[in-house]
Structures are given as C-alpha cells and as structure tokens.
Amino acid sequence: MKACGLKLARLFFALAVVISPMQGTSQIEVQGHRGWRGAYPENTVPGFIQALELGVDVLELDVVIARDGEVIVSHEPWMNEAICSHPYKGKLTCKGANIFEMTLDDIRQYDCGSGGNKRFPDQMKLEVSKPTLNEVIDATNTWLE
Secondary structure (H helix, E strand, C coil), X not given: CEECCEXXXXXXXXXXXXXXXXXXXXXXXXXXXXXXXXXXXXXXXXXXXXXXXXXXXXXXXXXXECCCCCEEECCCCECCCCCCEECCCXXXXXXXXXXXXXXXXXXXXXXXXXXXECCECCCCCCCCCCCEHHHHHHXXXXXXX
C-alpha cells in the first residue's frame, strides 16, 4: 500500500496509553481523548494539561515509536495533514510523512497546532510539535504535585 509514493507497509507500533490518578476506583471516568482537542491542539502537552485543569480523570493517548526509538504521542503513525505542517513545505498534502521513519529531531520540525483543525474551529492555535510520552508524563506529574 502506498500513500504519496511512500510505502506504509512497514510495521509500526501503536499503543493506547491511559494516564489516570483514579486507579482502583469504581467511579465513572471522564476521559480527555487526545487531551482537550476541542479547545487545544490534540495530543499536545498544553492540551493534556488543560484537560486536567478542566477536571478529567483520565488522559487517553496513542503512541508511535520513532526511528530513533523515541516514543511519540500521536494518533496516527504519520503526520496528519489536517493539523500538521512542515516549516519548509507548508501544509502537508498527503499521508507521506511517517513518524516511524523519522527521528525526534525530524518530528520537532513539524508544527501541529498553529494551523488549527477545521473540525474544531474554536480550537486555540499554538505552535507545538508532537511530544514524547516522557514529556507528557513529566508535565502530568508536575501538574499533579
């Protein structure tokens, strides 16, 4: 299978991760799916922290393993053309930028927040890149302290 000339057949590793301070309770959980993506860029540290500020019980996120072994928070194994742009190419036009084929330095070049998301017109526009799982965990732990 190809998308924009790049093979997507290479296997990628995706894992749904749930970060919750409510472990062991029988209460209904309110989840921040990809953070608070209605108001902040999805799968970003500001989006996750603002979801916690809003009072969610669980942060739900997915991860992809980058070429250099970094665990990157991303719903798709590629840079989503609906929300990410490359500084030298502008808005992406296809699913050709596969995260599992990039290093963290490559990933940091993509802006996945200042262009907004047309599905969420009221979403705050912030210049942000996809974080590592460690960055999300560190920010969450700092917020919980």
